[in-house]
Amino acid sequence: MPIAKRAYRHLQSHPYFSILMIGFYLVYFIFAFIFALLIKQFSDSYVQLTKIIASLDSQQVSFNSRQFKILESITTHYIVNYRYIFFSIILVGTLIVLMIQLWLSQARKKEYQSYLLLGERVYKLTAQLIMEQLLLINCVLLLIFACYSLFKIPIMNQITQIEATSLQSKLEDYSSIQSSQEGTISSDFESKNFTRFNVNPFLKGEFINNKFSQTNTLIGCLILIMLNLYSAMIIGIPNYIVLSLRKSKLS
């Protein structure tokens, strides 16, 4: 009897457990995905801004490039923040997965023991456990991917909206600070009503012609493989250790 079928049968006969795990993975991946999108959006803008600054600098129009430099520094600030949040989400998720696996190894103690007494190898049992979780994880990833490709435009609009408002609010802070220092420039600054939306045409045009979107499927596959490998490692290593401890107790 193949290992994959055993894994499938376990999920099938424990529906509540499967639904709970799917729910957990869904929440976890959606949060991680949103922050990954935000990071990508901000870093795209950052790339655009540096290009604009470089071209303005080469034309030696220093007065204009100054505002873009402010925008750039704000963007960097957000990128760092979002990265921090993204990695802490990943860390917390990993820890929770580990805890769940340890709890499971206690809850399924009897089953493991009977497998080991029948003479099952530890690595095969570990492979079964990994497969159970990977089945759920890939279902969730497929769901998220399908949703994303269906609602790509509203989602990206929403993300752009978030970016615009956050930049706007920061920009207002900056201009208020600047107005106390240099009166003349800031009035100029506000009269132009310089916001994120003025910069948007630059970014949008580039976004559509972006070569990045063409290689998106390849990157998606890579991310999928990476996620699978990562979760296989997270699930496999503790289970392998626990199972070999159990086995060494038996023999």
Place this chain on the structure above:
Amino acid sequence: MFNNFYKKNNNNDFFLIKPKTIYTFLANPFEQLSLISRLNGQLGYFPHLLAEDTTFIDYLSIRENMLVILSLAPNQTKRKLNLVVSEVLEELKIPDYLANQPFSALPVTLSIQLQLKLTVLCNRKVILVDHWLSHESASNKQDWLFLFREFARTTSCSFIILTSDVRLLPIENLLRMDSVAYSTKKIS
């Protein structure tokens, strides 16, 4: 090499388990695991643990459980496992609809008989009887012992009965953890 020799010698001397014999082993449940591990060291495979439920994987059907057990056997038969399984099911008169249900659907008597059959097919020579036997009624106990005796006589398997009851067997063969105290009386 010396080390290897020593180990082998040591293991062989640990228990003297003769075929076609029933032993009792006075133990609390905690000692069960260490007994299993010592038998594994001696026999090279785990003894079959004859129990009411713990031997089987609860999310697999009876047929799937049998397939798993047979495919993990130490000395595999060369025949197709599906055929072997159907044969056993037919022999015990277990209908197909029952075979596709989890093991808890099977009555205890049939479950024990099925386990005995599987043990023979897996070429395991030592059967460890779990504590469930102690909780059976006196007449049932006698029936089970009779069945084991018959089984041991016909298949050259030996039984070790885990129990806290000293007077379980009329002629006790008491197996102890220390190697000196084994008794070699046959009852068949």
